[in-house]
Amino acid sequence: MRRLLALRAERRLSGEHVRLAGECLGVSERTVWRWLSEASRSPQAALRPGERSGDRFEITREIRVLLAYWHGNASAVHRQLVDRAKSGPHVRGGQPTTAASPAGAPPATVPLLDPVPSLSTFLRAVRRDLTAGERAGLAAGPDAARAHDVFGKRTASWRNHVWEADHVQAPLLVDADGDLVRPWVTWFIDTATKVITGTAITPGVPSRASVLAALRAAVLREEPYGPAGGTPEQVRVDRGKDFLSTAVTTAFGTMGVTVKDLPAYSPHLKGTVENLNRAVDRMLFAALPGYTLTPAKYRSSRRGKGAGRRPETSGAMSFQDFTAEVLAWTHWWNTEHRPKALSGRTPLEAWQADPTPLTDIPAADLWTFTLEDDGRPRKLTSHGVRWRGRTYIAPWMTGQAGRTVRVRYMPHHDHEIDVCDAKGSYLGPAHLADAATPEQLKALRTVRAERARRLRAEAKAAETLRRQRFAPATTAGPARRLGALTSAQAGEELTAAEHTDASKLALPDLIPPAAPPADWRTPASLAALTTPGLSAPLPSGRDFTATPRDSPDGQAARPATTEEGDAS
16 A cells, blocks of 8 residues: 555556556455545555554453453343443443443443444454454353464474373273273373373273373383383373372382473373374274264253163173273274374384384383382281281292281272382282172172162152242242142141151250259359259359358358459
């Protein structure tokens, strides 16, 4: 526009110049002539052609607050502004204030707009003054806004420089010993080569035992693990309590691995494992039976007649088959999948092509590193070693009674422990003595399930009694409770409640209290109840005394006034 204005000042501007400018800018000649006219009246228009002058409507900070209140609903904000403008400003203390907000609207903190722009103008200003990320954040929260952010790529590194670890829950139901559970997958992935180094599958909620098992599988390079593995220099985690537990951090520290605890709600800081979580959901979980994220199955499970019942396990995938599927997919990812970032190579090929030396740990030492220490020395008796109130024995304990040992164990694995000597040298495993039989464990699970089912039914019945139903209203009016009871029904229920309330069943006056000792100063109310011949409490403000110190002549004690008691 500045060039066209210069040509016009030199009287050299022609229609060909305008047509060529319109073709370059993708607008018509008429639009270019209009821009020239606006630029002639305002020098600022030459810098930003096509935009109106400063009298246009803009989104202010107060309107942003209203957009946040209405969760990004710009039409609702516009309706509120129109309602305020109709009600008009009020005068308070000589100063004009904003109008009162309609019912359901936030406090009137936004100044009245005079005049209020049309809805189309308001929506156009919202699209112009707010970015796509800001609009998504106002509508659905910070997570939605993060999807519109731009993140830089990390610099290229080498194998085993940085690993990332995470848990991911499979959105499907598998049969684990007769129970339908949602399994979890715990894995480690190398950020440089995208190779999955270790995987552990847990039927149910994972724990630090899942992390230790996956870590052991990631570090070892012997069969059935490897060939990728070794000791990393750093591991990134996302503040998970399992990854930051004492057992896990001690195992990392023993191997000389730095644990990088990332800030909360920052998935972009460990994008490699987050992309792996999304990939396994789309490539594997969605194709397995029992997948639960499809809309049709979700609606049927919510609306079906048997939604509240325990689902059948006949058509569910077994946990063993699910584990085999996950491990097979992990092998495919490492040996056949070719990510774009690796320039046509598989993760395993990228791993083997990297000349960075590896640091391996013997399997026996690694097993000791990834066990949790009991923290106290114990005596090896003729019955074995006692731990958590139970006895563990092993054949290698023969002839070693009286030796001081230390217990190391995998968390939540109570059936077996590992025993070391006082200096930490590994001695061997030990098994639980007098362990329950499988039949006993099955019967115990049945009893516990029945008890939990009965408690849930009783809690549901109690909740039904507490529930209050109200009549629907089509006009404004007070709430009206539903549920009619006869006087006899209400009396029966109140009587039953009195027979179950322990505080009402108590009889504190069934056995009268004994008289206090003679040298005690007793209150008037207690003296009336415990002193023979005194049928009523003494007058208010007096205290009954019966101490020899107050009646040295052995006569009856006199009542002392409050003033005398205060003076003494």
